[in-house]
Amino acid sequence: MVRRTLLTSLVLVQTLAGSFFLAWVLPYHGGNLVEQGLILLFALLFAWISVGFWVGLFGFVIRRMGGDRHSLLHRHGPETLARQPLARTAVVMPIYHEPVERSLNGLRATYRSLRDTGQLEHFDFFILSDSRDPKVWLAEREAWYHLCEELGAGGRLFYRRRRLNQHYKSGNIADFLRRWGRDYRYTIVLDADSLMAGDTLVSMVRLMEREPRVGILQTSPTIINGRTLFARVQQFASQVYGPIFTSGLAALQLGEAAYWGHNAIIRNSPFMRHCGLRKLSGFGLFSGPISSHDFVEAAFMGRAGYEVWLEPALGGSHEESPPALMEELNRDKRWAKGNLQHLWLLLFSPRLRMAHRIALFNGVMSYLAAPLWFGFLALTTVAAARLFLLPIEYFSAEPSLFPQWPKWNPEWALGLAATTLFLLFFPKLVAAVDLAFSRRLAQHGGALRLTTSILIEMLASALLAPIRMLAHTRYVLEALLNTTLRWAGQNRSHETRWRDAFLNQSPGTLLALAWAGFAWWMDPVFFYWTLPVALPLILAAPTSVLLGRIWLGQWLRNRGLLLVGQELRPEPVLRELHRAPGFPQPADETTAFSRAVIDPVLNRMHRSCARQSHRGAKARQVRRLTQLCLEQGPDSFSRRQLSLLADDATALQHLHEQAWCARPDSYWGREMAKFQGIDYLIEPTGGVAQ
Amino acid sequence: MIATPGEVALTRVLAYLRLGRMPITREVMIEALTLVQEELREEERLQPLIERLMVRLQARFALPNPALPPVCPPLHRGSIQYED
Numbered sequence: 001m002v003r004r005t006l007l008t009s010l011v012l013v014q015t016l017a018g019s020f021f022l023a024w025v026l027p028y029h030g031g032n033l034v035e036q037g038l039i040l041l042f043a044l045l046f047a048w049i050s051v052g053f054w055v056g057l058f059g060f061v062i063r064r065m066g067g068d069r070h071s072l073l074h075r076h077g078p079e080t081l082a083r084q085p086l087a088r089t090a091v092v093m094p095i096y097h098e099p100v101e102r103s104l105n106g107l108r109a110t111y112r113s114l115r116d117t118g119q120l121e122h123f124d125f126f127i128l129s130d131s132r133d134p135k136v137w138l139a140e141r142e143a144w145y146h147l148c149e150e151l152g153a154g155g156r157l158f159y160r161r162r163r164l165n166q167h168y169k170s171g172n173i174a175d176f177l178r179r180w181g182r183d184y185r186y187t188i189v190l191d192a193d194s195l196m197a198g199d200t201l202v203s204m205v206r207l208m209e210r211e212p213r214v215g216i217l218q219t220s221p222t223i224i225n226g227r228t229l230f231a232r233v234q235q236f237a238s239q240v241y242g243p244i245f246t247s248g249l250a251a252l253q254l255g256e257a258a259y260w261g262h263n264a265i266i267r268n269s270p271f272m273r274h275c276g277l278r279k280l281s282g283f284g285l286f287s288g289p290i291s292s293h294d295f296v297e298a299a300f301m302g303r304a305g306y307e308v309w310l311e312p313a314l315g316g317s318h319e320e321s322p323p324a325l326m327e328e329l330n331r332d333k334r335w336a337k338g339n340l341q342h343l344w345l346l347l348f349s350p351r352l353r354m355a356h357r358i359a360l361f362n363g364v365m366s367y368l369a370a371p372l373w374f375g376f377l378a379l380t381t382v383a384a385a386r387l388f389l390l391p392i393e394y395f396s397a398e399p400s401l402f403p404q405w406p407k408w409n410p411e412w413a414l415g416l417a418a419t420t421l422f423l424l425f426f427p428k429l430v431a432a433v434d435l436a437f438s439r440r441l442a443q444h445g446g447a448l449r450l451t452t453s454i455l456i457e458m459l460a461s462a463l464l465a466p467i468r469m470l471a472h473t474r475y476v477l478e479a480l481l482n483t484t485l486r487w488a489g490q491n492r493s494h495e496t497r498w499r500d501a502f503l504n505q506s507p508g509t510l511l512a513l514a515w516a517g518f519a520w521w522m523d524p525v526f527f528y529w530t531l532p533v534a535l536p537l538i539l540a541a542p543t544s545v546l547l548g549r550i551w552l553g554q555w556l557r558n559r560g561l562l563l564v565g566q567e568l569r570p571e572p573v574l575r576e577l578h579r580a581p582g583f584p585q586p587a588d589e590t591t592a593f594s595r596a597v598i599d600p601v602l603n604r605m606h607r608s609c610a611r612q613s614h615r616g617a618k619a620r621q622v623r624r625l626t627q628l629c630l631e632q633g634p635d636s637f638s639r640r641q642l643s644l645l646a647d648d649a650t651a652l653q654h655l656h657e658q659a660w661c662a663r664p665d666s667y668w669g670r671e672m673a674k675f676q677g678i679d680y681l682i683e684p685t686g687g688v689a690q
Numbered sequence: 691m692i693a694t695p696g697e698v699a700l701t702r703v704l705a706y707l708r709l710g711r712m713p714i715t716r717e718v719m720i721e722a723l724t725l726v727q728e729e730l731r732e733e734e735r736l737q738p739l740i741e742r743l744m745v746r747l748q749a750r751f752a753l754p755n756p757a758l759p760p761v762c763p764p765l766h767r768g769s770i771q772y773e774d
Binding site for chain 1: 698702705706709710711736737740741744753755756757758759760761762763765766767768769770771772773
């Protein structure tokens, strides 16, 4: 309580001081509606960055004091934890059209790491697929089978695919809990790109066993495996600045922390009893299933009287960053909608704890801050236009004997801008000092390289912030209007292509050009003020492309820049991931469906997972499709048609038997040749050409 | 180069055995050749030849048939409850 009161006081005082200062900077000192709007928006945004600033400083102090004495890990020493028996725990990885090899490589490394602890017997693993495309889910199931064979994990590693994927990821987890939740005391939830050390999994279970009032325990995952410059910048920020921010957050939230949806352990029984997510009953955005479930589940767990803890001192918890800006923005689009839905819960859900309401508000602000900033810039432009283009208002609406002389103080404005920059960037320097105290400078290439890396990261942040602001503004508008504003195509390649970047960023670039041009025409001094925002927007396309380049990330890495400790001395679970043997490479150009039909073992495996046979009209449709598939192959089939076949054991068996009898010049004959590595052609005479 | 029906048939038989996780030893190759030889005596046309071979293949060779891992554990249903 003391910590939170202190934080609130500091933020309030700082915000009030900043807002008064702005009022003095403005020409009419808040004497008209535009300026009042500016001050209001400034206060909200200033408070927002002020919270981040103080959380970072709190974290630094806590870390320098040797950690938080209230944290769960401080309560129970290593010896006590080591003696604690474990309980049955499920490790679940929900996936939805993810790159199969990457996801299951992470799961394999986690499995092996856990096996090395000698505690594997207490854990079962579940791959929970929501994938709809049969080419994807057949490949997932095939990879699961190979993984079971390789690890000898049959009966411990399971694969479950929902045929109806209602309520997104939370529905997938709920489906698991309904089916098997009672078999386990805990569930550790992973993301498709999660990687967790076995020791960490074991410690999490032991902590939960020691603390029966804890409903959810969240680790603080660090970003790993960054290859593009964008991902490496995120990775660097996560590993250098992350510790002070998460330590500060954990120290302030204590047992009322948030749940981030993955790399966390949940206590099944109260979770099933109290954390069911009803559809929202409002209008538009505030109706239907909840897209972002994690914060809400933490709030419901808190409401039920259980604690939710963030424990940053638990290492061995990792995730990956999107490789490029466009991928990150695509993800943010979903998150923006989900987080804005929390407004409804925050306002209308009964009996939530205040800390969790604030956490929900925090999530809302993560995206709402963007349109607020946009609004602030728009109002700044309006205020400047009024000053330069309209006649001066010497008398305000209130009666006064004296004229009001507008006075613009750009030097004061510079001071205010400098203060804002200080709030944004000073915690990063504090994080570097923390590294020096922790003797971790060498992990980042030494003091000089670390300083250069921080400057690179700051430059990237400054270039990205306006781009993110504009994109998030659009997402918030889309969400609130419950519509999709068409912008441009998505980048589906690994690296960002120039064409996609220009298409995606052109509206922002044009807007920035128009804005900067207008500012220049109006007043060159105002033009210079627009540059920190306008310039990154004008350069958005090249920024997006260059940050998405792998060679640039590697070039900097080879020069010891943006280095992180995990790259110099990877922990065992990461080494495990990097030396992963990969999955058996299928024959060239074969699809998962072809393999499911042709490969005798895979065919048998897929049949054992499929429905035994459909009935009635569907059975007739399956028979018709089977025949068509034998004659022409599945290339013209829709996703649904292919799913029908791939999920019917009788159809799969029939296809398998007939495909092996196919003529070499038929579709299946040619598919077969891919497996044999030989291509046969039928000669007109009836002979076969090789 | 023109492949004869016998070559196609033998390749198909060996591919099936290999994909069926059977080690292709000398004995297995001889057995496959014998099978193709027997069937070639009965049927020279490619299509019927392959069909006959695929039927006889299963009985002739003991494919490993590795045990399949259980895809899911037995169900133990519970429910998710809603508080508001």
